[in-house]
Amino acid sequence: MTGINPLSESPVVVVGAGIIGVSTALNLQRLGRQVLLVDRHEPGEGTSFGNAGVLANSSITPVTHPKLPRQIPQMLLRPNSPLFVKWRSLIPMVPWLVRYLSHCSASETQRISTALHGLIGTSYSDHKALATGTEAERFVKSSDYTFAYTDKSPFRAEADTWKIRYAHGHRWRELNEQELRAYAPALSSDFKFGVACLGHGFITDPGEYVKALAKTAEKLGAKIKRGTVEKIICENQKVIGVRVDGETIPASAVVICSGAWSAKLVHPLGVKVPLQSERGYHIDLWSPSVTPQMPIMIAAGKFVATPMEGRLRFAGVLEFGGLNAPRSKAPLRLLERLGTAAFTGLTWQDKTEWMGHRPATSDSLPLLGSVPQAAGVWLGFGHHHIGLTAGAKTGLLLAQMVTGQTPNVDISPYAPSRFCK
Numbered sequence: 001m002t003g004i005n006p007l008s009e010s011p012v013v014v015v016g017a018g019i020i021g022v023s024t025a026l027n028l029q030r031l032g033r034q035v036l037l038v039d040r041h042e043p044g045e046g047t048s049f050g051n052a053g054v055l056a057n058s059s060i061t062p063v064t065h066p067k068l069p070r071q072i073p074q075m076l077l078r079p080n081s082p083l084f085v086k087w088r089s090l091i092p093m094v095p096w097l098v099r100y101l102s103h104c105s106a107s108e109t110q111r112i113s114t115a116l117h118g119l120i121g122t123s124y125s126d127h128k129a130l131a132t133g134t135e136a137e138r139f140v141k142s143s144d145y146t147f148a149y150t151d152k153s154p155f156r157a158e159a160d161t162w163k164i165r166y167a168h169g170h171r172w173r174e175l176n177e178q179e180l181r182a183y184a185p186a187l188s189s190d191f192k193f194g195v196a197c198l199g200h201g202f203i204t205d206p207g208e209y210v211k212a213l214a215k216t217a218e219k220l221g222a223k224i225k226r227g228t229v230e231k232i233i234c235e236n237q238k239v240i241g242v243r244v245d246g247e248t249i250p251a252s253a254v255v256i257c258s259g260a261w262s263a264k265l266v267h268p269l270g271v272k273v274p275l276q277s278e279r280g281y282h283i284d285l286w287s288p289s290v291t292p293q294m295p296i297m298i299a300a301g302k303f304v305a306t307p308m309e310g311r312l313r314f315a316g317v318l319e320f321g322g323l324n325a326p327r328s329k330a331p332l333r334l335l336e337r338l339g340t341a342a343f344t345g346l347t348w349q350d351k352t353e354w355m356g357h358r359p360a361t362s363d364s365l366p367l368l369g370s371v372p373q374a375a376g377v378w379l380g381f382g383h384h385h386i387g388l389t390a391g392a393k394t395g396l397l398l399a400q401m402v403t404g405q406t407p408n409v410d411i412s413p414y415a416p417s418r419f420c421k
């Protein structure tokens, strides 16, 4: 792997100003590189805007666990299921789905979990290191991450997942009804059992957090440009620039952090990545009458209730529907119905709704590293459900790689070359 020529006058162009791109840009500036950050929107307005805000360092097991294929039919038919499908969009997704489901084995779950642990196991301290001394610092909070269940049986049924977490050093405390209520006094009495995952954190406004980090990068000298990157321009298999809305911009290196939209940009570079959108939703309830002190995962609904600045956010669920189909009403209705049932006496003054695109690779691991056929092009996308959690570390690793340093974690599981055959 070669780093960029530090004497070159062209900036490193970072494509995409979500948490991954902004963290990369800020880390590159801190390592002394000139950065141009390009996004078709303002920073923090993609998927990074609307997530649940959890720094979920114990969420190392992939969705593709061994029991998933058997559970899918039941998940599609069960009332109040958190899985949604837009059937018309599903047909083009079939090749991706086949590859995705091929990872539903115990050995793959172990391999992916080990690889994700390396990236997210220290998320809270990684974000503290990224944000300390900046305006973004106030959004980073330390907390437990609590799972609420109506009874213990679903927790027991997921014993394999919890065993993997334990093996990687994650610890939790089982909570009886009273203890759970102490964590979240307004939680409905339907919830009789909880699990408090210790030593986590959360971001009290993910969109504003990314904007504040982008401002910090700007203060350090980074330039931010609004525009759509149409092409990465290479000569003799080496990057020389990017085309943004028809204009060619020279670049000494390019880092592609364009989330769920990345597959089209990297395809001409020989990277044939199976990447789909796992759509997710949130509703924000502004000025709520009650709110938990920390993120609470409502386990049966696969969504999180997170206290955010001025509001309570219910975020999660999963919809297969591609990048272009409009948002659906049913997931939003489900979030509101299950969320309001979960908190006794919850009222609010205003409500806003959102849908976003988790960047989902078929093997549940992101692509971090160089592109074999295009020197100077680096990739940082495909973080599925844990992109916020992984954002601080990912940006540091990418900045280290671009500047020719050797990261102190094993980055081989994320190598883009696995999709360049």
Ligand SMILES: Cc1cc2nc3c(=O)[nH]c(=O)nc-3n(C[C@H](O)[C@H](O)[C@H](O)COP(=O)(O)OP(=O)(O)OC[C@H]3O[C@@H](n4cnc5c(N)ncnc54)[C@H](O)[C@@H]3O)c2cc1C
Residues within 6 Å of the ligand: 015, 016, 017, 018, 019, 020, 021, 038, 039, 040, 041, 044, 045, 046, 047, 048, 049, 050, 051, 052, 053, 054, 055, 056, 227, 228, 229, 230, 257, 258, 259, 260, 261, 262, 265, 279, 280, 281, 282, 315, 316, 317, 355, 356, 357, 358, 359, 380, 381, 382, 383, 384, 385, 386, 387, 388, 389, 390
């Ligand atoms: C409902 C929901 C809840 C979630 N909860 C959590 C959570 O609690 N914790 C967690 O860790 N993760 C969570 N996630 C996942 C997390 O939000 C994502 O993994 C993360 O935001 C991905 O960040 P990103 O920077 O890769 O992508 P994005 O934030 O989507 O940024 C990509 C950017 O690239 C830009 N772009 C794309 N193409 C181009 C182009 N050609 N030219 C210019 N710009 C371009 C886009 O405009 C966008 O701003 C959740 C996701 C959802 C949907």
